[in-house]
Amino acid sequence: MKARGGGRFRIDQELDSEHLAAAYVRMSTDHQKYSTENQLNVIRRYAEQRGFQVSEIFEDSGRSGLTVDGRDGLQRLMQKVQNGSATFAAILVYDVSRWGRFQDADEGAYYEYVCSRAGIRVHYCGEQFDNDGSIGSVLLKSVKRVMAGEYSRELSVKVFAGQCRLIELGFRQGGPAGYGLRRQLVDERRTPKGELGRGDRKSLQTDRVVLTLGPAEEVQQVHEIYSMFIEHGLPEKEIASRLNGRGLVTDRGTPWTRSSIHQILTNEKYVGNNVFNRVSFKLKQKRVRNRPDAWVRADSAYPALVSRAVFDRARAIIDARSSHYSDEELLTLLQHALKDEGYLSGIIIDEREDMPSSSVYRRRFGSLIRAYGLIGYAPDRDYSYIETNRAIRDAYPRILNEVIAGFEFSGGKVERNDDNQLLNINDEFSAALVIARASAYGAGYRWHIRLDTGLLPDLTIAVRLDTFNTEALDYYVFPSIDCTIPRMGLSQDNPLALDAYRFETLDFLYSLGRRCSFGEAA
Template identity: 35%
Template sequence: MRTNARAAAYVRMSSDHQDLSIGLQMVAIQAYADDHGFSLVHTYEDAAKSGLAIANRTGMKSLLRDVMETPRPFDVVLVYDVSRWGRFQDIDAAAYYEYTCRMHGARVIYVKEMFGTTLDPMTALLKTMKRAMAAEYARELGVKCRDGQDRAIQLGFQMGPLPPIGFTRVAVDRSGHRRHLGRHQLKGSQSERIAWVHGPQWEVDLVRRIFRTYADVGGSIKGVARQLRHEEALTGDGKPFTEVSVGTLLRNEAYVGNFVWGRSDPNSKRPPSRADGVIEPIIPRDLWEEVQKKLCRRQYRRRTRAQLIQALRDQLEANPTLSQVDLEAIGIAAKKTYSTEFGSLRAALALAGRDLSLVRDHHKRRVEVGRAVGDRVQRDVIGLFRRHGIDCTPHPRSRIILLSGGRRLRLQLSWPHASPEGKRWHVLKKTHPRAELVLFVQMDDGPCAHSFCLQTAEEFRRLPPWMPEKPSKAFDALYSGEDVVSRLVALLPP
């Protein structure tokens, strides 16, 4: 039967190197749509996302949100097969999400399944069986993967992200040959295993100093983090130390020679896998135990719900239009802490008495001022470049400056936020619109630029999330138009 119905495609591929690529799914869906007279109007995609849960599947969540709109943007949802819809361990979840679409007038069709599109009992039975098969496949695969990981751990190999500093990775092949890997470099083949070894000596020395400093009388996580930021010390990912990263470092058993895997998964029914003494330790056992005892003694000092709300009230009294970014700059508590205790940071701010109308009005004014100042700064930068013989034009709909040779420079403005350590500027890691170069403009409290930072997009992505009042070497701050031009000329191809 041919129709003129509007169709949405939903495609998903896990990160387990399966052959069922997004492209293959789209070819099958497009062919089905052509054969049945459907017009594909939208594609919802979840690339490298597990089908076990909906939490991180932005494509699926967008689809379910759109299907409830009035008017509904599509009439049919086309999916490759039942497993692409999801491998939910509770198979009723898959049925519920399909029923949600059907309840709002959009059928879900699995284009590669043998059962039809009708709602007869046989189709319902086959769907239930296929959902159970998809769930069981995921469960068995998870068991096999975990067994393989456990075996690798017992053999003395490691996996997962490195600790903040102190270790680097080596890939070990079947013959025992070892080669060093960069921090984010992938291993060459599936047969290689990863082992952690000591990193540069200065990192090892810094780890030992952090443990000793915390163990000393009066030492605290907050004090250690503040001292490391003052020294402009960075983690292995190039980020400044925070209380969270220092706390993570002090609790990581890798520094005493043990590897623990699977502790952070709250949904796992299996205990964490561990292997003691498989890593060359950086910290002696007595210092490790001293630090752990001190951490345990201080756990009871965590703030209560009332104290967390009072901390927000104190900040709101000083700044009624407080935003999440302001709170990150102040550092009174992690967003995760408020989300765990109150469901979300927004809910906690509401309990603390934040007036949303004030926040919205303030945000609206900031957007208007930011747009006007951004337009002026963009004109000034273009004028500066042209006066120095650099051919450039503004993009009509964004803060992009088009340079000769097809290169694009993104202009990004940031205003200061107050913090206990002085002013800080939020470095927002935008990916759109796409650009090869980024000119980060550090504004003062008004409409004037304080300094500039001009880097390639790749360098910019590695910057710390906050720029202090006295920028570290990573920012390479520029304080004049001539400095900006010189830096741009150095970055442009001859």
């Protein structure tokens, strides 16, 4: 039998379930000693010594142990334990930290208790104690759980300190550059090495990223935005309407909105300041919008697009626009928005012309959630996903039409099934298009691809959207033979087994639809 997740184990069919065990391995980016193969070697030796046969392997590679989110291997393991479908009597784990680095030590104990209640014992193969329920093992295990969580806390402090140091030195930490700006790669001596495109990342640890001025036409457009706002007194929505009327788009290729104009007028990067830690999500516990006195900054770190005097004038207008509102008036406007929209989010507030921006509510009341609570609105989740889903629904037909146009431009013939949107190219092969949205995951992003195996297309084109979920970041093209699972998870950095299907453009695919003429043989 081939064990799931890699490796082969021969299982004696006559063995009863008491001798069958499942192996759970997890590797983040801690140390090489925690590679899944090294963990399995220790687990194999332990199994041989204790008379176990490993029947299944549950693996989480490149996954943090802070939570169970994103740990598909552990979730599948726990699902089997809880629904009674587990055929094994033991779970073999390398050590307590591989089970998890939960910030609440009781969370790791809870998952172990669930297994114990189902009659399945968790063994820590690399620890110096037997997990046999004795007082000594219980005490040591509790200490190990606390130490595993503390390791992550200490590492978080060190990483944050390193990020703050880089910010103070004027280096960029993540995120797109923004309209009128570009990310530039530099070496350790700050010698420019080239411009990074959207989605590009540095490959050398010693390299750094700074911001630099973008194309001249974008720089000029930023100046015009400030001029229309300050000199002509145009509100953000009117500025966006005028730019859209001229056929201009943002750096993401999307139409201008009130919030995108507001962002240019309020973000300090346009005066060259490097600001970090506005929002923190430490240890994946809670996303917090920090107060300005907690921000980490380096002034005049980048070339400025606008002068400080112009930026301050724009901010003064924005601040004065909201200062005449009392707390009661702001909350009344928020109630009106809730009545009109049915729910509230920062995007909803920013796009309404009859009320101040969401940043005003955060400054006045400390956070949007607190402002919501003052009007009796208690969202049970972040509704910003609704706008994202709406944008994805709008993007799907556009991207699908682009794919069809690409095949036709190459000389191919494309027929689209209106019922399932399946594409038939030259009556030779079929293709399905799926779109994967970007979801924030710790310090990075994740993409979940749903493959409709019921359609049985010859090729599945998976489009990964950028972090704004507006434009295509890249493409994964999977042949039907490899589409055997309904769901697939991608991160910012994926193993070669997945990236072998990745392409920056679909030009190679379009070439498959090109018809070639052959001369008649003599």
